[in-house]
Structures are given as C-alpha cells and as structure tokens.
Amino acid sequence: MECVVQGIIETQHVVALEILLVGLCGAPKQRIRVHELFLKNGPNLASSEVRLLCDLAKTTPSWTIRHVGGAMRGAGADQLSVLVRPIAESKASSTALRFFYGIGYKLDHEVLKTGFAFQFQNRGANLTVSVTSTNRLPRLHATDDAVPITPGIHLVEITAPAAPENYTEVASAIASFCEYLSPLLHLSKPGISTGIVPTAAAAAASLMSSGGGIKIL
C-alpha cells in the first residue's frame, strides 16, 4: 500500500525546488532515470496491467515488477488529501520483459522518467519526493533518444509506503510535509489538478538568491 500526492512545477523553477529540498533533507539527491514499460495482456487472458521499471541510473540496470491497484474508496478515503492505493512489487532478473511476453502480455506504451528524488522522514513516515520529466521514446526502447512530453513542466510526486493500520498517519505526514513546498507548488491527489502556484516565481527567485542559506530541519 502507498500514499501519494502529485503536483506540477514549471521547469524553470526546478532548480529552486531542488535548493529547497536540499535544505530540508540535508542529504544528496538520488538521480532518477527509469525506463517504465506498461504491459497489458492480450484479449484471451483475464484482463490485467503490469509495469516493468528498469532503473538506468546505476551502471548495471536493475528491474522491478510493479502492480498498481485502484485507489481506496469510501468516506474515509474521500476525507484524505492523499490518494491511498495497494501496491505490489518485486525486484526481478533482467528476463522480466521476456517472461511477461512469454505469458501473453504485450507492450502498451513505454516512457523514460528522468529527474531526481530526496528521501525524508516525517512523523515516522518514509517519504520520497521525486521531481521528474516524463519522456516519450521515438522508437521501441530508444531511451537515448527520449523527448520530454511536456518540456516546460515537471511532475512532483510524494509517495510513502503505508499499511492498513497506519495509512491515516502516513497521509498526515505527507500533508504536513506539503506545507514546506507550498510557496512553490500545490500537491493533491493524482487526477485532481491544482495547476501552477501563483507565488512560484517569487518563491523561486527568493530561493535562488538565498542559495544554500536554508535552515535544515
């Protein structure tokens, strides 16, 4: 299970956001370069989708198989400012793609996500804040030639693992963390767009001029 919120930021303000996150985190960023393949099974099988993630950031690519479930519904879920959904994933050998092709799955689409991420601990929850550009691949698996789908916009996502017994606390931890980022962007449940924050430009200018002068939490 995981809790997740998303927001967008103009690409020109990503550096300022990174300055803010470095100040909050106190640890170096992690580079993101993930080739994400979305697979669906053919018409003969009970319908399902699975994602394969190939982490290209390190010298040796590593694979993860990931299933993203539907968002939690109901009165309790509606009251939360974050989305809660079941997640199942497993690290796997490099034969993962051939395996899923072999059992009847087909490539629906693929993207390359590039950017960076920071890890935080807030109120006992392990938060990952990622800032990424999603790129389309002009030819099959051509990650070296990827082109941004929205060149002027980056996606910001905060995710945190959760369990049935603690997801409300994790949701609160994310919601409170979002306050630190509010001058630059608003984050909300995926699918509910809040657009670009009007104060972003001024906040970014302030961060760029103050540089590393942000107090670490």
Place this chain on the structure above:
Amino acid sequence: MPVKWLMHFQPNQGTTLTSQVMAEACAVAESFPGVSRDGRWRSLMTFYRAVPRDQSLPAPSDLPRDLIGISLHDLPNEYLFVMRSQRLILRAQSSVQTVMDKLQSYKGRFFINFEGLQYKWGDFKLRIGKCLYNPNEALRGIVMEVEYLPLSSIDKSQRVMEEFYEIWREAVASKLLAGQFINTEVNFVDYGLGDSYTPQHTAVLYGMCVVQVIASSNKNQ
C-alpha cells in the same frame, strides 16, 4: 553458490513407489562414515495455468501450459519461474507471488511439496525428500539433491559429482530397491545459463526433474 545435482528415484517397470524407498535411501546416507543429520528441508513447486477471459472456454493454445513457480528451501525471500518450452527463467523476490495474485491472469492449479531430511557429509550436503502432490499428499516421487560446497563451477565440479554419484548408486544397489536413482541432465546453455552455479540452475533442475518424476509416476500407476 555451491554446485548441485538433482536425482530422482526411477522405479522398475510395473513396480509402485512407496515410502520404504525414502526410508532405505536415508538409511544409506546415514551409513556413510562421518555423516551427520542436518535438519529438514522443504521446497514448494506451483503449476500455473492461464485464466481465460471467458472462463467457459478452455485456455487459449498459444499461452504456456508449462509455467511453474518454485520456492527453494535455501532462498526463502526469493521465487523463481520456469517456462521450459521457452527456456526462460525469471528470478524475483518472493513478493512476485503477490503480483501474480493481483494480476489474476495465471493461477496455481496444483502443487508439489519436496520435503525430507538433510545430511552433512564432509564437503557434501545431501537432501533426500519425497515429492508429495498437494493437497492429498499422494507420493509422486523421491528425489535427492546433492550439493558440493567448495565449488561453484559446474565444469570443475563434474568429476567429483560423478564420483559421488557412483558411490551413491553402488550403496543404494546393495539395498536391492526396485529401481535406481537417475541424475537430471540439463543443457544449461539452452537456458542462457553459464558455468557459475546460481538459483536459476536449481530451478531448471527441478523443472526438468519433476517432468520425469510425474511421467514415471503416471506410468507405474
């Protein structure tokens, strides 16, 4: 990772396999000088079948009918899939079973437990076990896994494993069992596997061995 061989007991034509073979095989192992019992072991194999979208129809013929998953006794946090027809192995964390459950495109249809006793004999570890069809615990076969701890190269360990195999066959022959232990022969290169032994090699051995175990079990019933 140390090299392993996997053998199964092939009953003589017309004879039925019984638990007595397991008891006699363990007695042979326990007669080796310096051997010590080293607990129990258990691996679980799952036979998967495709779930067709229209469940009133049979599964489409273009989907694999030989997909097996295996949880090995010495790797409790991992899970391996083998598709013999495509010479394909997937090694993953044990959480991959949760992913397969969520996908619901393949379901485990029947299961075989490999379980029994483990022995340490010098540089060898011996695991003798029953193959039990789950859930009715019907005995389908007897297997023995032999592990040679000092070496992880299949080529370099070939001679010592062959010597052990001869020692084992002679010792078992003296028990006058109605059958013999047969080694599982696999061309690992066909599966894209190299000389350095890995859990993927073990998964392929079990995948091949179980085919022979089931075939001889069906023949002798």
